[in-house]
Amino acid sequence: MLNQKRNPSNSFSEVIKALQAEAKQSLEDGFIYFKEDLKTKTKGTVIVPTRKIKSGVAVVCPVVISKEGKDNEKALQAYKEEIKNCQKCSLGKTRTNFVFGEGNPGAKLVFIGEAPGADEDEQGRPFVGRSGQLLTKIIESIGFKREDVFIINILKCRPPNNRAPEPEEVEVCIPYLYKQLEIIKPKIICTLGNPSTQTLLNTKEGITKLRGRALDWNGIEVVATFHPSACLRNPAYKVDVWKDVKFLRKEYDRLCGSSN
Numbered sequence: 001m002l003n004q005k006r007n008p009s010n011s012f013s014e015v016i017k018a019l020q021a022e023a024k025q026s027l028e029d030g031f032i033y034f035k036e037d038l039k040t041k042t043k044g045t046v047i048v049p050t051r052k053i054k055s056g057v058a059v060v061c062p063v064v065i066s067k068e069g070k071d072n073e074k075a076l077q078a079y080k081e082e083i084k085n086c087q088k089c090s091l092g093k094t095r096t097n098f099v100f101g102e103g104n105p106g107a108k109l110v111f112i113g114e115a116p117g118a119d120e121d122e123q124g125r126p127f128v129g130r131s132g133q134l135l136t137k138i139i140e141s142i143g144f145k146r147e148d149v150f151i152i153n154i155l156k157c158r159p160p161n162n163r164a165p166e167p168e169e170v171e172v173c174i175p176y177l178y179k180q181l182e183i184i185k186p187k188i189i190c191t192l193g194n195p196s197t198q199t200l201l202n203t204k205e206g207i208t209k210l211r212g213r214a215l216d217w218n219g220i221e222v223v224a225t226f227h228p229s230a231c232l233r234n235p236a237y238k239v240d241v242w243k244d245v246k247f248l249r250k251e252y253d254r255l256c257g258s259s260n
């Protein structure tokens with residue numbers, strides 16, 4: 001069910017009309033539709049869908065860090081101390097803060113982005129800017145809290161002016177990600193956007209072909225979707241992201257059981 005107030009002068013009204021048609025089925029399935037962001041983008045159009053819950057989606061449970069998670073926490077902390085002053089590439093000189101990643105050290109689900117942006121560089125935390133706020137809503141839309149999962153970037157330092165990482169920067173930094181994954185041992189990984197998906201899976205295939213289906217990285221299932229920043233640039237991507245994360249939750253439940 002969809003309730004909306006429409007501002008007739010809204011310049012986004014046509015986009016919203018198309019989006020609503022495309023999203024109808026998803027909304028009926030229970031999409032919370034990241035509504036705060038949509039409100040911001042559409043300057044007055046507010047979409048407040050009813051949050052129907054089906055198939056275990058959107059069941060929010062308190063975060064419990066298991067004994068294994070506590071061991072992982074110590075190992076991650078020790079690893080962070082070991083690498084936090086890294087100067088293996090030139091980004092070590094231009095960064096404000098090293099961004100290790102954060103979340104539940106015993107997480108069964110890990111999100112992987114490309115590299116820190118300006119807000120992340122400033123705060124030393126992953127996905128805290130506008131994209132990060134949207135990622136938090138996406139995570140919540142499938143019944144997790146941000147603290148339930150672990151969020152990492154492939155690069156730990158911000159490329160100046162948000163330029164794309166150089167291949168040699170990725171080459172020297174990616175072993176840190178591998179080690180983090182070795183410690184956390186997730187059951188499922190969600191890659192965000194083309195660069196992180198292609199880098200992790202070592203493929204040139206594009207995100208539009210790879211997204212929303214079960215992929216594999218060293219025996220760990222991977223589900224790729226668009227980066228939240230793509231949704232901010234073009235809200236129509238949210239429909240696809242919703243389909244992808246709904247599949248992600250289904251696969252999580254299949255691999256881990258339905259509890260968080």
Ligand code: SF4
Nearest residue numbers: 086089092156157173
């Ligand atoms: S980007 Fe990675 S390899 Fe380069 S300085 Fe930062 S932590 Fe080290």
